[in-house]
Amino acid sequence: MHEIRAGAPCLAFGTHLPGHLDCTAIEQKFLGERRFAGIPVTVLPVAVQGQQAAPQIVHAIELANRAGLFDVVIVGRGGGSLEDLWPFNEEGVARAIANSALPVVSAVGHEVDFTIADFVADVRAATPSAAAELLSPDGDDLLQAFAGYEIMLEEAVKRQLKQRSEKVNGLRARLRHPGERLQARSQALDNLEIRLQKAIQYRLNHTRQSLDAKRLRLQSKHPRERLERETLNLRRLQERLRSEITKKLTGSQQRFVAATDLLQAVSPLNTLKRGYSIVSDDEGHIVNSTKQIQVGDTLKTRMSDGELACTVEQIYG
Numbered sequence: 001m002h003e004i005r006a007g008a009p010c011l012a013f014g015t016h017l018p019g020h021l022d023c024t025a026i027e028q029k030f031l032g033e034r035r036f037a038g039i040p041v042t043v044l045p046v047a048v049q050g051q052q053a054a055p056q057i058v059h060a061i062e063l064a065n066r067a068g069l070f071d072v073v074i075v076g077r078g079g080g081s082l083e084d085l086w087p088f089n090e091e092g093v094a095r096a097i098a099n100s101a102l103p104v105v106s107a108v109g110h111e112v113d114f115t116i117a118d119f120v121a122d123v124r125a126a127t128p129s130a131a132a133e134l135l136s137p138d139g140d141d142l143l144q145a146f147a148g149y150e151i152m153l154e155e156a157v158k159r160q161l162k163q164r165s166e167k168v169n170g171l172r173a174r175l176r177h178p179g180e181r182l183q184a185r186s187q188a189l190d191n192l193e194i195r196l197q198k199a200i201q202y203r204l205n206h207t208r209q210s211l212d213a214k215r216l217r218l219q220s221k222h223p224r225e226r227l228e229r230e231t232l233n234l235r236r237l238q239e240r241l242r243s244e245i246t247k248k249l250t251g252s253q254q255r256f257v258a259a260t261d262l263l264q265a266v267s268p269l270n271t272l273k274r275g276y277s278i279v280s281d282d283e284g285h286i287v288n289s290t291k292q293i294q295v296g297d298t299l300k301t302r303m304s305d306g307e308l309a310c311t312v313e314q315i316y317g
Contacts, residue, residue: 007025015114017127023077030051030149039136041067042070044063044064045158046059046075047087048084049077049080049083049085049087050087051085053057054087054090054093055092055100057075057087057088057093057096058092058093058096061073061075061093061096061097061100061104062096064102065100065101065102071102071103072102072105072126072135073104073105074103074104074105074107074131074135075088075093075097075104075105075107075108075117075121076106076107076108076125076128076131077108077109077128079109079110079113080109080129085108085109085113085115086111087114088106088108088115088116088117089116089117093116093117093118094120096122097117097120097121103122103123104121104122104123105121105122105123105124105134105135106118106120106121106124106125107124107125107126107127107129107130107131109127110126110127111126111127113272120271129168131140137303173260204250250253277301277303278301278302279299279300281293281297281298281299281303282297282298282299282300287299289317290316293315294311294312294315295312295313295314296311296316297311298311298312299311299312301313
């Protein structure tokens with residue numbers, strides 16, 4: 001479904017209006033004095049009854065879509081009998097309305113009249129005049145809206161002027177003579193210079209005192225005794241490390257031997273050495289029943305020292 005916007009330039013065709021097709025008269029007929037008559041209306045005169053009506057209506061809808069000048073299409077005519085309104089029940093007209101890229105308002109006949117065009121159109125209007133009122137805004141409403149916008153715009157401009165005036169006054173009050181600002185900056189610079197000199201002198205004195213204290217501690221503590229003590233600790237740690245490594249290796253070796261013995265005990269190779277064998281078919285599947293094989297099958301027999309390829313000649317069971 002398309003969006004129908006009031007006030008959009010529209011195209012009307014098939015309207016059953018008396019007299020000659022004058023656009024101004026049609027606009028007055030459609031919009032009257034209650035609506036906004038400034039909307040451009042284009043009329044395409046087509047037959048609205050008879051055998052030529054349906055092809056002309058389809059052509060007009062396609063022409064309106066190709067023109068690229070319109071926002072909405074009104075398909076309509078005045079009242080009449082079922083036979084008079086029948087072109088608006090034709091499949092071609094219905095498909096043209098359904099395939100239209102432009103929104104379509106169906107306004108065929110009177111309020112009690114219904115055609116297939118009403119059901120495939122984006123909106124149904126009871127009459128062509130109702131369609132015109134649906135697509136055109138009320139003139140009085142527009143004037144009231146414009147008046148409201150005018151008041152809102154005037155108030156917004158006043159607020160902006162007041163805010164700008166207050167900002168200018170504030171800037172004017174903050175504005176100082178450049179000489180005063182230079183003098184203040186010069187005084188601040190002198191204060192920073194004095195503080196910097198004091199900070200440098202304090203840092204130098206503190207660093208000198210710290211170096212003197214460290215020199216005295218270094219002279220009182222010769223590193224020879226500490227070196228001998230750390231060497232003795234290192235030797236003890238080396239002995240402990242050798243002992244731990246030996247213990248770990250012995251335990252790992254014992255666990256490896258035990259695991260090897262256990263693996264040998266459960267290994268199927270030991271079972272094969274005792275005279276057993278493993279039989280599999282040519283696809284590698286283990287054969288554990290005579291039901292899995294037939295005479296003539298080729299089997300592999302795994303023994304402890306190799307494999308045998310066998311052919312089944314007879315099955316006992």
